Amino acid sequence: MTNKFYRLRGNPKYILDELREQYILFSSPDELNDPMEGYRDITWTGDEIVWTNFFRKYLYCLEHIYSLFILSDEDFTISEQNIPIFNRLNSFxxxxYAHIFSDIESKFFGERSITEYIRSISCLKHPVRRNELLTYIRLIHLYAIDTILKTYQKFRLLPQREELEINPVEMIQELIDADIFCKMDLDISQDDKHRQSTEELFSVFEEISKQVALVHRCNGIVERNESNIFFVHYDFPEKFLNQLELILYPEWYSASFMSEFSNSSAWGHYGNSHQGICLIIQSNDAKDNPFLRLRTITGWSSSSGAYYGIMSFPLYKMRYENPFLPLDFFKSIGRLPYGQLMDDWYSDKHKTISTCADWINTQEEWRKAYWERFCEASLVKTKDWEYENEYRLILSSILTDYSSLESRKLKYEFSALDGIIFGIKTPMELKQEIIKIITEKCTSENRNDFLFYQAYFCHKSKTIKSNPMPLLKFK
Known part of the structure; x- marks a missing residue:
């Protein structure tokens, strides 16, 4: 049994290159058209141990970025890729350097308001979502920067400066004294309306923060090394959370196909306004589960590096659902080795183990659910995209880095390319180039069953259909 799938291609240069080299290019979520691609509704719920370690990680990364800012010149632009999210907390x-950071950490967590603040967050009964957590980070961000600066001055890494006019921890202490966290928990527990109102409030806080940052940028308040100053003072909390999500799951890439080619909007968007082409791909099947055989990295050798082989990639059917299932951050850290997990996240200085580490005792069950959630995020889109009728290949590995473009060009067998549909407005020159490439491949493969088709708009069905081009034959 075989199934046919359709892959629209638009850019003429890429079309010719992909046909010559006979590969399928996998794209990162950032390169796809839906901003919600790979979205995970991450929540944070945990005890004081993991929350303290969360802020230790935040402080560690902030200090690293601040040291880059101090040492860099105006030509060096700090970005979120410079945040050392995978480093161990004792890595210096x-x-x-380790002694300097130990001093920063002691001063930061030695402040009574900070420890009470973290304890209050850890006592929250409701799951903390992203905008709420960003607010909590922003509230202590100024104090964290001030702590780093004072420690640098103590060790004569920076000259002395005037004290801040405001006390960075006063607002934090006021929140604690007003018992804001318990009151908020009580409100949220009453009904969904209170929960939604609270989430909207934190969304407003975050939007205001972004607007303030934008106003400062537009007014040009800071002149020297402006982009780096803004990164440290305004952008860092959000960029830190972005990078932190990388320790949950490996990065993934996808290649999209459709179960039909009749949608005019799809041709307009993915087929370069009908000037591109549509590949007809014939899948292999195993018990009615379609897959493609592609050449990719299958292992590593200590002497010769990566070696390649043929692997079967399932064609997953996309689901179009509006809700996104929540993902508990502290129970989903799947990319770190056991030792680092225990040292950096699941234990305190007294070696007390967090309750969030209970999953370790049920690893087989946890790992099954872990990968199910991974697929959930990469195979779900909102109903707005339902017209695409998409199927998807997924490329991901904990051991292999697919960040380079070349590593994501996976070759397929020519026999899997069943035919090509020319778009309604595909230029004649492009058709000629494509026919020339396919002719050479058919000759090389001794193949005479390849078919070209011409797309047209069917006024009766109001959809795109195609006619075969039988005069284009291969001997």
């Missing part, structure tokens, strides 16, 4: 280039 020198003993002196």
């Amino acid at each position: 280039p020198t003993d002196e």
Whole structure:
């Protein structure tokens, strides 16, 4: 049994290159058209141990970025890729550096308001969502920067400066004294209306923060090394959370196909306004589960590096659903080795183990659910995209880095390319180039069953259909 799937291609240069080299290009979520691609409704619920370690990680990364800011010149632009999210918390280039950070950490967590603040967050009964957590980080961000600066001055890494006119922890203490966290928990527990109102409030806080940052940028308040200053003072909390999500699941890439080619909007968007083409791909089937055989990295050798082989990639059917299932951050950290998990996240300085580490005792069950959630995020889109009738190949690995473009060009067998449909407005020159490439491949493969088709708009069905081009034959 075989199934046919359709892959629209638009850019003439890429079309010719992909046909010559006979590969399927996998794209990152950022390169796809839906901003919600790969979205996960991440929530944070945990005890004081994991929350303290969360802010330790935040402080560690902030100090690293601030040191880059101090040392860099105006030509170096700091980005979220510079945030050392995968580093261990005891990873420092020198003993002196480790001593400096230990001093920063002692001062930060030695402030009574900070420890009470973290304890209050850990006592929350409702799941903390992204905008709420961003608010909590922003409230202590100024104090964290001030702590780093004062420690740098103590060790004579920076000259002395005047004290801040405001006390960065005063607002934090006021929130604690007003018992805001317990009151908020009580409101949320009453009904969904209170929960939604609270989430909307935190969304407003975050939107205001972004608008303030934009106003400062537009007014040009800071002149020297402006982009880096804004990154440290305004952008860092959000960029830190972006990077932190990377420790949950490996990065993934996808290649999209459709179960039919009749939608004019799809041709307009993915087929370069009908000037592109549509590949007809014939899948293999195993018990009615379609897959494609592609050449990719299948292992590594210590002497010769990566070696390649043929692997079967399932064609997953996309689901079009509006809700996104919540994902508990502290129970989903799947990319870190066991030792780092225990040291950096699941234990405190007294070696007390967090209750969030209970999943370790049920690893087989947890791992099954872990990968199910991974597929859930990469195979769900909102109902707005339902017209695409999409199927998707997924490329991902904990061991292999697919960040380079070349590593994501996976070759397929020529026999899997059943035919090509020319778009309604495909230029004649492009058709000629494509026919020339396919002719050479058919000759090389001794193949005479390849078919070209011409797309047209059917006024009766109001859809795109195609006619075969039988005069284009291969001997």
